[in-house]
Amino acid sequence: MRLRTWRAGRSDWRVQALSIFSLSVAFVCLASALLVVTNLAAVRDRWSRAGRATVYLRDSASETEVADLQRALEATPGVTRARHVSAAEARREVVSEGADSMLAALPPNAFPASIEVSFENDLSDDDLASMAVKLRVLPAVESVETYARWTERLSALLGGGVTASTCLALIVLCAVVSVIGSTMRLLLHRRKIEVEVLKLVGATDGFVRRPFVLEGATQGAAGAGGALLVLGVLFLMVRGRFDQELVSLLGVAPSFLPVPVALGMVALGGALGAITALLTLRRMAAV
Amino acid sequence: MSSSPPQGTFRPALRPGHRYDASAARRPILVFEGVYKSYRADQPVLRGLELTIERGEFVFITGPSGSGKSTLLRLVHRTEQVDEGRILFLGRDIARLSVPSVPALRRNIGFVFQDFKLVPSWTVFDNVAIALEVLGLPSRVVRTRVGESLERVGLAGRGGDRARVLSGGEQQRVAIARAIVGDPALILADEPTGNLDPQLAIDLLGLFEDIHEMGTTVLFATHDRTLLDVRARRVVVLDDGKATDVPQGLGALQELFEGESGGEGADVQGEGADEYVADSGVRGPAARQVVG
Incomplete structure (x- = not known):
């Protein structure tokens, strides 16, 4: 069958190449969306396990209150470290890191003193939330930042990404079905004599259909594979330029699609191609 | 009928599960x-x-x-x-x-048509071999029997030629070879x-x-x-x-x-x-x- 498929496919290689190109374009959209979702998920996971909180202190808080609070935090189970950052130190860190003249021009009281708290990795979100509630009622505490809001926003963004990816997957599915269906109809038309000859010498419907189904599967898989290749090259080019910036901004390095996802996409392309080819041929009265 | 019919050893190719009726x-x-x-x-x-x-x-x-x-x-x-x-x-x-x-x-049944019914882009060998490929015979057997058939129709050594480059007479010989290759x-x-x-x-x-x-x-x-x-x-x-x-x-x-x-x-x-x-x-x- 492979020989027959190769024999038939060789003579129609232009049609096959055009089909694979069209499928690649469709799959690039899906793969891009999956790439964004994958990296968003990584950022969300990174920030949901940030393991730290910032306790902003009131300007009126005395040194004794701050020291007591620091000691109390250090003694709290789940807390690994509590570091006091004065307003001056906060200003120094921000101005030196950002090197922004506008930030440097801000008055010293624009940078509140705080206690940076580090937690053990296994501290649950509920424990962190209840600790934040208790800290907020203390007279020396202005506010508590647990970075949960960032995680929530990222989760919301991720949800949007997943929805967009699902929509894209459906569009890609329609595109794949349309492209492979049209290609099969065209190939069947071009190989009308071949099909006729096969039927005349006693080929079963399955025997006639098999090369077409294999070609459909190959086109689908090759389209998905081609899309991954193109996206991979683009990803490497972009990552080389922005890797460091993204790491410092988000705390995680951008990553390409995991191997199971990439393989799954190729398998999806192959399966879609095979099923579409089979359905198209079934609908054609000749085969 | 001009000559007595020779007794062949033909056994019909049957669907799986069907027994040969002598x-x-x-x-x-x-x-x-x-x-x-x-x-x-x-x-x-x-x-x-x-x-x-x-x-x-x-x-x-x-x-x-x-x-x-x-x-x-x-x-x-x-x-x-x-x-x-x-x-x-x-x-x-x-x-x-x-x-x-x-x-x-x-x-x-072998069928030979007026318009040959060959696949022009295929080689002579492929056009004949397809009648055996549908039977699922091993490629070694296919090669041997296609070679014999082409020899019978006077096209020995032409297996590699594309069907489209053959003359009408040669194309019909290929069609005959395809018809007889399955015996x-x-x-x-x-x-x-x-x-x-x-x-x-x-x-x-x-x-x-x-x-x-x-x-x-x-x-x-x-x-x-x-x-x-x-x-x-x-x-x-x-x-x-x-x-x-x-x-x-x-x-x-x-x-x-x-x-x-x-x-x-x-x-x-x-x-x-x-x-x-x-x-x-x-x-x-x-x-x-x-x-x-």
């Missing part, structure tokens, strides 16, 4: 029983056709255009379905075969010489006769009288939906009419021979001679 070898290879076929209700092509073809026969099917020669062959090949009646191939009613059984029937019990030839010049047509007929000598039954549809006169063989004349069997060939029939009329061939034309020859639409020198 008694089938003793039956006529083809029996038409009251076969009706029409494409338009008011113009039946075949009207109650009765015909029996024994194993190992070489039978010409002739008649004017539209008399049903091709239809008859297509009915045997199950490319067309009978409207009424039965066609028994080795004892089995072709008309009642289920759709999945049709490929198995066709694997036991079928029956070969149907539908005007196989229609696109060839007279000399090539006679050469090709010789090839069919060689195949017949090996024990294969041949049904050769033609309206070329020249071919019918090459050798005395059984001729079935189709006209007006009926078959007229001429066991010793049209030449013998003509002699018979000439003999009955005391050698005054011109007087016989309108009364007897022309019913079989002139009105049957067969072309060629002999037909012209009888018609006058």
Whole structure:
């Protein structure tokens, strides 16, 4: 069958190449969306396990209150470290890191003193939330930042990404079905004599259909594979330029699609191609 | 029938699960029983056709255009379905075969067409090998048998050529090689010489006769009288939906009419021979001679 498929496919290689190109374009959209979702998920996971909180202190808080609070935090189970950052130190860190003249021009009281708290990795979100509630009622505490809001926003963004990816997957599915269906109809038309000859010498419907189904599967898989290749090259080019910036901004390095996802996409392309080819041929009265 | 039918060792290719019926070898290879076929209700092509073809026969099917020669062959090949009646191939009613059984029937029948029905982009080898590939034979066996078939039709060493570069005669030889490569019990030839010049047509007929000598039954549809006169063989004349069997060939029939009329061939034309020859639409020198 492979020989027959190769024999038939060789003579129609232009049609096959055009089909694979069209499928690649469709799959690039899906793969891009999956790439964004994958990296968003990584950022969300990174920030949901940030393991730290910032306790902003009131300007009126005395040194004794701050020291007591620091000691109390250090003694709290789940807390690994509590570091006091004065307003001056906060200003120094921000101005030196950002090197922004506008930030440097801000008055010293624009940078509140705080206690940076580090937690053990296994501290649950509920424990962190209840600790934040208790800290907020203390007279020396202005506010508590647990970075949960960032995680929530990222989760919301991720949800949007997943929805967009699902929509894209459906569009890609329609595109794949349309492209492979049209290609099969065209190939069947071009190989009308071949099909006729096969039927005349006693080929079963399955025997006639098999090369077409294999070609459909190959086109689908090759389209998905081609899309991954193109996206991979683009990803490497972009990552080389922005890797460091993204790491410092988000705390995680951008990553390409995991191997199971990439393989799954190729398998999806192959399966879609095979099923579409089979359905198209079934609908054609000749085969 | 001009020669005694050799006893071949043909065993039909059967669908899985079906047993070989040895008694089938003793039956006529083809029996038409009251076969009706029409494409338009008011113009039946075949009207109650009765015909029996024994194993190992070489039978010409002739008649004017539209008399049903091709239809008859297509009915045997199950490319067309009978409207009424039965066609028994080795004892089995072709008309009642289920759709999945049709490929198995066709694997036991070689078909040669006027327009060759080759895939132009394939090589000669591929065009012949496909008849064995559908049987699922190993590639080694396929190579050997395709080589033998090409040798039989005089195309040894041409397996690598594309079908499209061959001449008409060569293409028809490839089609014949494809028809015989599966060692079928029956070969149907539908005007196989229609696109060839007279000399090539006679050469090709010789090839069919060689195949017949090996024990294969041949049904050769033609309206070329020249071919019918090459050798005395059984001729079935189709006209007006009926078959007229001429066991010793049209030449013998003509002699018979000439003999009955005391050698005054011109007087016989309108009364007897022309019913079989002139009105049957067969072309060629002999037909012209009888018609006058």
